[in-house]
Amino acid sequence: MTLTVVEVAGLVTVQDAGRPGYAHLGVPRAGWLDEPAALLANRLVGNDASAAVLEVTLGTLSLRADSPVWVAITGAPCTVSIDGQAVAFSEAARVPAGAVLRLGAPPSGVRTYAAAAGGFAVDPVLGSRSTDTLAWVGPPVVAPGQTLPLGEAAGELHPLDTPRPPTPAALRLLPGPRADWFAGDPVALLVGAKWSVGAASNRVGLRLEGPALRRAPAYDGRELASEGMVLGAVQVPPSGQPVVFLADHPVTGGYPVAAVVHPDDLWMCAQLRPGETVRFSRV
Amino acid sequence: MSPALSVRPFGAAAALVEVADAASALALSLWLRERIAAVDIVPAASTVLIDGCTAADVHAVVGHWTGESDTVTGRLVEIPVVYDGPDLPSLAGRLDLSVAGLVAQHTAIEHVVAFCGFAPGFGYLQGSPWDVPRLASPRARVEPGSVGLAGTWTGVYPSASPGGWQLIGRTDVALWDPTRESPALLAPGTRVRFRAVDRLEGER
Numbered sequence: 047m048t049l050t051v052v053e054v055a056g057l058v059t060v061q062d063a064g065r066p067g068y069a070h071l072g073v074p075r076a077g078w079l080d081e082p083a084a085l086l087a088n089r090l091v092g093n094d095a096s097a098a099v100l101e102v103t104l105g106t107l108s109l110r111a112d113s114p115v116w117v118a119i120t121g122a123p124c125t126v127s128i129d130g131q132a133v134a135f136s137e138a139a140r141v142p143a144g145a146v147l148r149l150g151a152p153p154s155g156v157r158t159y160a161a162a163a164g165g166f167a168v169d170p171v172l173g174s175r176s177t178d179t180l181a182w183v184g185p186p187v188v189a190p191g192q193t194l195p196l197g198e199a200a201g202e203l204h205p206l207d208t209p210r211p212p213t214p215a216a217l218r219l220l221p222g223p224r225a226d227w228f229a230g231d232p233v234a235l236l237v238g239a240k241w242s243v244g245a246a247s248n249r250v251g252l253r254l255e256g257p258a259l260r261r262a263p264a265y266d267g268r269e270l271a272s273e274g275m276v277l278g279a280v281q282v283p284p285s286g287q288p289v290v291f292l293a294d295h296p297v298t299g300g301y302p303v304a305a306v307v308h309p310d311d312l313w314m315c316a317q318l319r320p321g322e323t324v325r326f327s328r329v
Numbered sequence: 330m331s332p333a334l335s336v337r338p339f340g341a342a343a344a345l346v347e348v349a350d351a352a353s354a355l356a357l358s359l360w361l362r363e364r365i366a367a368v369d370i371v372p373a374a375s376t377v378l379i380d381g382c383t384a385a386d387v388h389a390v391v392g393h394w395t396g397e398s399d400t401v402t403g404r405l406v407e408i409p410v411v412y413d414g415p416d417l418p419s420l421a422g423r424l425d426l427s428v429a430g431l432v433a434q435h436t437a438i439e440h441v442v443a444f445c446g447f448a449p450g451f452g453y454l455q456g457s458p459w460d461v462p463r464l465a466s467p468r469a470r471v472e473p474g475s476v477g478l479a480g481t482w483t484g485v486y487p488s489a490s491p492g493g494w495q496l497i498g499r500t501d502v503a504l505w506d507p508t509r510e511s512p513a514l515l516a517p518g519t520r521v522r523f524r525a526v527d528r529l530e531g532e533r
Contacts (some may be wrong), residue, residue: 072513263448306343308340
C-alpha cells in the first residue's frame with residue numbers, strides 16, 4: 047500500500063507524536079503541532095493515535111493511491127477533492143485505486159493534516175516518524191515523486207467524531223522560570239499587550255511582535271547560561287520580542303523564559319497566521 | 330540538599346533546578362535518572378531541566394540529593410584525532426605551549442560529557458585546563474568531525490555547521506548516526522579520550 051506524491055506546495059512533512067525523551071542528547075522532540083487535529087484525522091480513518099500523518103503548511107498537496115485507501119483531512123480547513131470531485135473536510139473519504147486526492151490551500155489557519163488508514167509508515171528514527179526541521183532528524187521533507195508507504199489498516203472507521211476544541215479567546219500562560227529577569231511581572235506584561243504573529247514563525251517557534259519586554263536593571267546586558275527548554279516556553283531574546291517554542295524548538299536556549307503557554311492551547315499556535323493578533327491570559 | 334540548589338517551576342509540568350556548575354548538573358541529572366519518572370532530564374551549564382513532572386515532585390526528590398553522583402563511571406569512548414586544525418598553532422602560542430605540548434595535554438586528559446546540545450550528537454566535554462576564547466568571527470562552515478575548543482569545553486562537530494570554536498583537529502568517528510541503535514556516540518556522563526593519530530582510516 048502506497049501513496050505517491052504528485053504535487054506539493056509549501057512545507058509538507060510526516061509527523062506523529064514526536065520523539066520526546068532524547069533532549070539530553072540534543073535531539074528536539076518534533077511531532078505534529080496541532081495535536082487535536084492530527085488525532086482527529088487518525089480517529090476518523092480508524093488509526094491508532096500513534097500513527098503518522100502528513101502536516102501541510104500553508105500549501106497544497108496531491109497524492110495518488112495505488113490501491114483503495116480511506117483518508118481524512120483535518121486542521122486548517124481547505125478544499126478536498128478526489129479525482130476532481132469535492133469531498134467533505136474532516137470526514138473519512140475513500141480514495142479509489144489510481145485516483146488522486148488533492149488538498150487546496152487553506153483560506154484560514156496554517157496547518158492541514160492528512161491521515162490515511164494504516165498511517166504513513168516511513169522508517170522511524172529514535173522511535174518516531176516525525177521530521178524535525180531544526181536538526182533534520184527523521185524522514186526527509188515530502189517531495190513530488192516520492193512514494194509514501196502505508197501501514198496495515200486495522201481499526202474501524204469513525205464516520206463522525208468529536209469536534210475540535212473551541213478556539214481559546216486567549217492563550218493561557220503559566221509562570222516561567224526566569225520571571226525575575228524582567229522589569230515587572232512578565233505574565234502581566236504579556237497579558238496586558240496585543241501581539242502580532244511574526245512572518246518568521248515556523249515549526250521551531252511562533253514569533254510575536256509587540257511592546258518589548260524589558261529586562262530588570264539587575265539583569266540588563268547579562269547573559270544566561272544555556273538551559274533546558276520546554277514546549278510552549280515563551281523565550282525573550284534581547285530584542286524583547288517573545289518567541290513561543292513549538293515542537294522543533296532547540297533543546298536548550300540562552301535567553302530567559304518569561305512564561306509558558308498552557309499545553310492545551312498550543313495547538314492554536316500552530317494555526318495562527320503571520321499578521322494575526324494574539325492575546326494571552328493568566329491561568 | 331546543597332544550599333546552592335533552587336527549584337524553579339517551568340510551566341505546569343516541568344521544573345528547572347539550579348546548581349553550582351556543569352559538573353553538579355551532570356551529577357544531579359544522572360542521579361535523578363534512577364529516581365524520578367520524567368519525560369526528559371536535561372543537564373546544562375548550571376541547571377537541570379526535569380520535564381514531565383511538577384515542581385513539587387521535583388522538589389521532594391531533589392531534597393534527598395547530597396551532591397553525590399552514583400554513576401560517575403560512564404562508558405569510555407576513544408576518539409582518534411589528527412591534530413592539524415587551523416587554529417592549533419595560534420592557540421598553542423596563546424597558551425604558551427608548543428603544538429606538541431598542547432596535543433600531549435589534550436590526549437592525556439580523560440574528558441567527560443557534561444551535557445549535549447547545539448546539534449544532535451554534540452557533547453560539551455569537560456576536562457581541559459584552558460579557558461579558550463571563541464573566534465571573533467565564527468566560521469560560516471565547520472566540517473563534520475572537527476574538534477574544537479571554546480571556554481573550558483572541547484567539542485566535536487557531528488555535522489557541518491557554522492561555528493566559532495577554535496579548531497585543533499579532526500576525526501572520522503561518527504558522532505551522530507541515525508541508523509545506529511544508539512545514534513548519539515556521546516551522552517551526558519560518557520568519558521572520552523582523544524588519541525593523536527597521523528592519519529584517519531581511509532587516508533593515505
